[in-house]
Amino acid sequence: MGITISLLVIAALLFIVILGAGVFHLYFLFGVVVPYLAIATFLLGIIYRVIKWARVPVPFHIPTTAGQQKSLPWIKASTFDNPATAAGVVGRMALEILFFRSLFRNTKFELHEGPKLTYHWEKWLWLAALVFHWSFLIIFLRHLRFFTEPVPGFVPFLESLDGFLRVGVRALYLTDIGILVAVTYLFLRRVFIPQVRYISLPADYFPLMLIFGLAFSGILMRYFYRVDVTAVKELTMGLVTLKPSVPAGAGLLFYIHLFLASVLGAYFPFSKLMHMGGVFLSPTRNLANNSRAYRHINPWNYPVPVHTYAEYEDEFRDKMKLAGLPLEKE
DSSP: OHHHHHHHHHHHHHHHHIIIIIISOOHHIIIIIHHHHHHHHHHHHHHHHHHHHHTSOOOSOOOOOOSOOSOSTTSOOOTTTSOOSHHHHHHHHHHHHHHOHHHHTOEEEEEETTTEEEEEEOOHHHHHHHHHHHHHHHHHHHGGGGTOSSOOTHHHHHHHHHTOEEETTEEEOHHHHHHHHHHHHHHHHHHHOHHHHHHOOHHHHHHHHHHHHHHHHHHIIIIISOOOHHHHHHHHHHHHTTOOOOOTTOOHHHHHHHHHHHHHHHHGGGSGGGHHHHGGGOTTTSSOOOTTTSOOOOTTOOOOOOOOHHHHHHHSHHHHHHTTOOOSOO
């Protein structure tokens, strides 16, 4: 059901842009209005989600730990799996954000006859996620060529590294292949693994299909159906400089690509893709585990009457002595 709904939504989006840009030639709508609405939705949505998360009270340090906590000097602590300092937290966050360290440690288990519980190596998910995210980032940075003038120096450098393979005289970008392979694996994993398929919703399938369509339309423009790059840059620079114009010659495939990118941007803040920003605000990741060095008290605890052990012993001293229970004071 989730796959069907997602396919229908993607088909509806393609129908809208093909009908609007291809049949009715509403180039200003799909080239200017829709991208501006998508950018505004993206920025306002990001701000809303971040403020909402930042207002959630976190009175206690609740980091997820996977190693020895810092305690006695002769006991070796785990610097990144159980950080006790801000530097350790920064290192842990860097490993998590750049290399998905927690996902790398992931294992899966199965119950066999016996009963026998077995654990299996699970690195393909980590590799696919790493390739997908890094490919997406590099492709995004490569696209700065269309939104900046002059082009930053690191963009040609990235392009030379990414496109060192050549098919004829044309550079073949490795990230183009990588993102298609990775997103296909992530999609098929949800389809063919029963446990993953059972918990998958349309919100899981739709972003994968949308990103696949975005990447595939970009590859078609790059290698098969060339578009007027000058017209494309004129349009994008007009958007950036707030002097929008719609030049002729961009082509329907470009408007499909731009429309899918706009949908992804507008959908981003309200989807599971927002984990990109949420990881920075997660108290299970961004807090130091120093509960043995500092006492963390909930600032909202209201005073309550307590009955200390000394008071308890004074109250029941005679009965405790008759029962033979040890007393702290006679």
